[in-house]
Structures are given as C-alpha cells and as structure tokens.
Amino acid sequence: MARSERSARGATIVDVARRAGVSSMTVSRVINGRPGVSDETRVVVDEAIKALAYTPNVAARNLVTSTELRIGVIYSNASAAFMSEFMTGVFEEASSRGARLILLKGEGGRPPATKALEDLVATGLSGVLLAPPLGEAPEVLRVLRNAECAVAAVGAYQSPETICVRIDDRAASYQMTRLLLDLGHRQLGFILGNPDQAASAERMAGFYAAVRETGGVNVQVVQGDFTYASGLTAAEQLLTMPEPPTAIFASNDDMAAAVVSVAHRRHLDVPAELTVAGFDDTTAAVTLWPPLTTVRQPVRELAAEALGLLIAEIAAKDGKSRVPRESILSHAIVERQSTGAVKPSSPR
Numbered sequence: 001m002a003r004s005e006r007s008a009r010g011a012t013i014v015d016v017a018r019r020a021g022v023s024s025m026t027v028s029r030v031i032n033g034r035p036g037v038s039d040e041t042r043v044v045v046d047e048a049i050k051a052l053a054y055t056p057n058v059a060a061r062n063l064v065t066s067t068e069l070r071i072g073v074i075y076s077n078a079s080a081a082f083m084s085e086f087m088t089g090v091f092e093e094a095s096s097r098g099a100r101l102i103l104l105k106g107e108g109g110r111p112p113a114t115k116a117l118e119d120l121v122a123t124g125l126s127g128v129l130l131a132p133p134l135g136e137a138p139e140v141l142r143v144l145r146n147a148e149c150a151v152a153a154v155g156a157y158q159s160p161e162t163i164c165v166r167i168d169d170r171a172a173s174y175q176m177t178r179l180l181l182d183l184g185h186r187q188l189g190f191i192l193g194n195p196d197q198a199a200s201a202e203r204m205a206g207f208y209a210a211v212r213e214t215g216g217v218n219v220q221v222v223q224g225d226f227t228y229a230s231g232l233t234a235a236e237q238l239l240t241m242p243e244p245p246t247a248i249f250a251s252n253d254d255m256a257a258a259v260v261s262v263a264h265r266r267h268l269d270v271p272a273e274l275t276v277a278g279f280d281d282t283t284a285a286v287t288l289w290p291p292l293t294t295v296r297q298p299v300r301e302l303a304a305e306a307l308g309l310l311i312a313e314i315a316a317k318d319g320k321s322r323v324p325r326e327s328i329l330s331h332a333i334v335e336r337q338s339t340g341a342v343k344p345s346s347p348r
Contacts, residue, residue, distance in 0.1 A: 013027050013028065013031075013054070013312075015052055015054065016045065016048045016049055016052055016054050019048040019051065019052060020041075020044045020045045020047075020048040021044070022041060022044070022045060023305055023327060023329070026041065026045065027045055027048075027049075028308055028312065030042050030045040030046065031049075068100060068126075069097065069098065069099035069100060069126045069127075069311060069314070070099075070100050070102060070123070070124060070125050070126050071094065071099050071100070071101050071102070071125065071126060071127055071128070071129055071307065071310065071311075072101075072102050072103075072104060072120050072121070072125045072127070072128040072129070072149075073087075073090055073101050073102070073103050073104070073128075073129045073131070074103075074104045074105075074106070074111075074112060074117070074120070074128060074129070074130050074131070074134055074140065075103075075104075075105055075106070075130075075131035075134065076105060076106030076107070076108075076109055076110055076111055076112070076131075076133075076134060077109070077131050077132060077133070077226075078109040078225075078226060078227045078254075079226060079227070079252065079253075079254050079280075079282070079284075081253065081254065081280075081282035081283045081284040082252070082254075082280060082282050082299060083131065084282070084283065085282055085283075085299035085300050085303075086131050086154065086299050086300070086302075086303045087303075088300050088303075089299065089300035089301060089302065089303030089304040089307075090129065090303045090304070090307055092300070092304060093303070093304035093307045093308060094307060097307070097308070097311055099126075099307070099311065102120065102123065102125070104116060104117070104120050106134070109225075109227070111134055111137045111139060111140050112140070114139060114143060117139075117140060117143040117144070118143060118147075121143065121144070121147040121149060125149060126150070126311075126314045127149060127150035127151065127152070127310045127311070127313065127314050128144055128149050128150070128151050128152075128310075129151075129152050129153075129154075129303075129306055129307055129310055130151065130152070130153040130154070130156070130162075131154055131155075131303075132153070132154055132155030132156065132197065132199070133155070133194055133196060133197045134153065135153025135154065135155060135156025135159075135162060135164065136153075136156050136157070136196065136197060136198060141159075141161070141162065145161055150163075150310060150313045150314050151163065151310070152164075152165065152306040152307065152309055152310035152313070153165070153306065154166065154299075154302045154303055154306050155197070155199055155302070156198070157198040157199075157202075158325065158326050160325070162325075163306065163309045163310060163313060163323065163324070163325055163326070163327075164325065164326045164327070165302050165305045165306040165309065165326075165327045165328075165329070166199070166302065166326075166327075166328060166329075167297050167298075167302070167328060167329055167330070167331040168328055168331065169199045169202035169203050169206065170202040170203070170205050170206040170209070171206060171331075172203070172206065172279070172295045172297070172331045172333075173202070173203040173204070173205070173206025173207050173210075173249075173251075173279070173295070174206035174207070174209050174210045175206075175210075175295075175333050176206075176249060176277055176279070176293075176294075176295055176333060177206065177207045177209075177210035177211065177249060178210045178213075179277070179293075179333060179335070179339070180247045180249060180275065180277060180339070181210060181211075181213075181214050181217070183247070183275065183339060183340065183341045183342060184341050184342040184344075185245075185246050185247035185275060185342045186214075186216050186217050186218060186246075186342070187218050187220075187243060187244070187245045187246045187247070188211065188217060188218070188219050188220070188245055188246075188247055188248075188249065189219075189220045189221075189222070189238040189244075189245035189247070189248035189249070190204070190207050190219065190220070190221045190222075190248070190249050190250075190251075191221075191222055191223075191224040191230075191231060191234040191235075191238075191248065191249070191250040191251055191255050191256075191259070192204055192221060192222070192223050192224055192251055193224060193225065193226045193251035193252060193255075194224075194225045194226050195223070195225075197226075200226075200251060203251050203279065204221070204251075207249065218243065220238055220241060220245055222234040222237045222238055224250065224251065224255045226251065226252050226254060226255065227254060227255070228254045228255065228257065228258045229258070230255060230258075231250060231254060231255030231256065231257065231258025231259055232258045232261065232262060234250075234255065234258075234259075235248070235258055235259040235261075235262035235263070236262060238259075239262060239263070239266060239268075239274075245274075246273075246274065246275060246342050247274070247275035247276070247277070247339070247342070248274065248275070248276050248277070249277045249278075249279075250276070250277070250278050250279065251279055252278060252279050252280050253278040253279065253280045253281065253282050253284040253285045253292060253294055254282075254284055255278070256276055256277065256278030256279070256284075256285075256292050256294065256338075257278070257284050257285075257288050257292070259274075259276050260276050260288055260290075260292070260338065261288075263276070270290055270338055271290065271337065271338055271339050271340035272340065272343070275293075275338065275339045275340055275342070276292065276293075276338045276339070277292065277293045277294060277338065277339055278292045278293070278294040278295070278338075279294055279295040279297065280294060280295065280296075280297045280299065281294045281295065281296035281297060281334055282299065285334075285336070286336075290336065290337035290338045291336040291337055291338065292336055292338045293333075293334065293335045293336045293337075293338050293339040294333075294334055294336070295331055295332070295333060295334070296331060296332040296333070296334045297331055298329055298330070298331070301329055302329055305327055305329060306327075309323055309324065309327060
C-alpha cells in the first residue's frame with residue numbers, strides 16, 4: 001500500500017533519506033556532487049535513489065543555483081563557544097551553496113529590535129536562519145511571518161511556519177543523568193537553562209525521568225540561563241547547601257565550566273570530590289581542567305542542516321514543498337575526566 005502511494009506521487013528526497021538512513025541534507029549533497037559525504041554513504045544513497053526511481057526537481061535546483069541566495073542569519077546567543085561552532089557550520093554550508101549571508105545580532109542576549117528585523121527583511125532576503133534561542137522568540141517570528149519569509153531555526157521545537165533542526169534533548173539528558181546514577185551518585189545537582197527555551201524544559205524532563213527510575217536520590221535544582229555567569233551563581237548555591245551534591249549536571253558547557261571554576265576555588269577535587277557534567281561539547285568542554293564529560297550536540301551539522309533545508313524550501317516556490325518541517329540529528333555522550341564514581345566514605 002505504501003509503495004503504490006509513493007509511486008503515484010513520485011518519490012521525494014525525504015523518501016530517499018529515510019531509505020538510506022541519512023538526512024535529507026546528505027542526499028542533497030550526493031545529488032549535487034558536494035563534498036562532506038563518505039564514499040560508503042554515497043553508495044547507499046545512490047542505491048536508494050535507484051530503488052525508489054527518484055528524480056530530482058531540476059527546476060528547483062536551477063532556481064537555487066541561478067538566483068542569488070541572500071540568507072539572513074539572526075542570533076543573540078550568549079555562548080561564544082556555541083556560536084563559534086554554529087557560525088562555522090553556517091559559513092561552510094553557505095560557501096558550498098553560493099549563498100550570501102547577512103548577519104544581525106541582538107545585544108545582551110536579547111532578540112534584535114523589531115525595527116532592525118524589519119529593516120533586514122526589507123533588504124530582500126531569500127530566507128532567514130535563526131540561532132537558538134530566537135527560533136522561539138515570539139516577536140522575531142511575528143515579524144518574519146508577516147514578511148512571509150522562509151525560516152529555519154536550530155534548537156527550536158516544531159512550529160507550523162518554521163523548519164526546526166535539533167537533537168533529542170530529553171533523551172540526551174536522560175542518558176547523561178543515567179551515567180551519573182550508574183557511577184553511584186545519589187546527591188545530584190541540576191542547573192537549568194534559559195526558562196524561555198523549550199530545550200531547557202526537555203533537558204530537565206530527561207533528568208527527572210532518569211531520577212524517577214532510581215530510589216534514594218536527593219535532587220537539588222537551581223536556575224541558570226546558559227551563561228557562564230549564571231553557572232557561577234548556581235554552583236555557589238548548590239555547593240553551600242547543607243547536603244551539597246556529589247555530582248552536578250549543568251544544561252550547557254558554559255555553566256558546567258563555571259561549576260568547575262567554583263569547585264577549584266573551594267579546593268574541591270574534580271572528579272574525586274565533585275563530579276561535573278555538561279551539555280553541547282563545544283570548545284569550552286576541552287579548554288579547562290579536567291575536560292568535561294558532556295553531551296555532544298553536533299552544532300556545526302545542525303547549522304548546516306538547517307541552512308540546507310532552508311535553501312530547499314526557498315527553491316520549492318510552487319507551494320507544494322516536501323521539505324521536512326523538523327529534522328532531529330544524533331547526539332552522543334562523551335566521557336572525559338570530570339566524572340567519576342562516588343566515594344562511599346565521602347562526607348559530601
């Protein structure tokens with residue numbers, strides 16, 4: 001039944017990606033002969049194309065290659081490490097696509113002013129790429145919706161008018177918390193991310209899902225906002241509690257790095273006296289001692305995937321776009337020297 005329906009409507013790039021077990025962006029790279037794909041993956045994709053008798057939309061491809069692509073990149077993320085990875089992914093993908101980037105930054109971690117957004121759109125953009133947390137900023141989305149702009153956002157959760165590219169934050173947080181529990185920790189501290197971002201709530205949900213599976217766990221949760229400064233404040237709160245945690249899981253690497261800094265200032269050995277874990281696997285994770293155990297979020301790939309899907313959306317101007325509205329990339333747990341088993345004799 002499914003096969004006959006696909007034959008009737010014609011296979012899409014999404015069908016090919018599903019059959020090959022890769023992203024739509026990878027299929028696009030293979031079709032267009034772009035770098036960044038292994039020989040083995042190219043063979044798998046080519047086989048899926050043949051099996052499904054997929055025919056690329058030549059008119060759409062010509063539109064993308066023959067018309068100047070002007071992509072607005074709007075950001076306000078306070079993490080320099082995250083934005084370095086994000087921009088690298090954007091620049092590399094834009095270069096391979098021949099897209100021109102126009103950047104707009106919000107100051108102080110806030111979205112750009114409405115007037116600045118409207119002025120940017122008025123320059124004649126093909127589409128807009130949003131760095132987190134702007135994919136969930138109501139005023140930004142309102143301006144872009146009114147301008148009928150194609151929009152892709154990294155780290156955002158599904159919305160009808162935006163292409164969302166992210167990882168499974170809940171599953172990633174669950175797996176990291178499970179690691180800490182398996183190391184024997186029962187006094188856990190958790191530092192929340194920006195309360196205005198869905199990813200923060202998902203990471204907290206993953207944390208609690210793992211905790212509920214294990215008896216005798218004492219949880220202490222404090223608020224952060226993904227900045228290093230908020231991590232310093234949160235770490236001080238946790239480590240001055242009557243029963244401080246033996247392990248602290250911060251919702252990003254910047255805040256985890258701040259926890260390590262506070263631990264050093266308090267002459268606590270990491271991980272012998274305090275285990276610390278982060279989230280993102282940015283350069284912040286490996287530029288301190290000890291290097292962080294963290295969730296690897298493929299920020300470069302997320303940015304490149306979002307830009308690629310945005311360009312595909314721009315090309316499909318016939319109103320019959322089959323570009324997926326959501327793409328979830330894989331994450332991984334990276335174990336380094338900031339985590340260790342709890343010591344039974346530890347007074348903490």
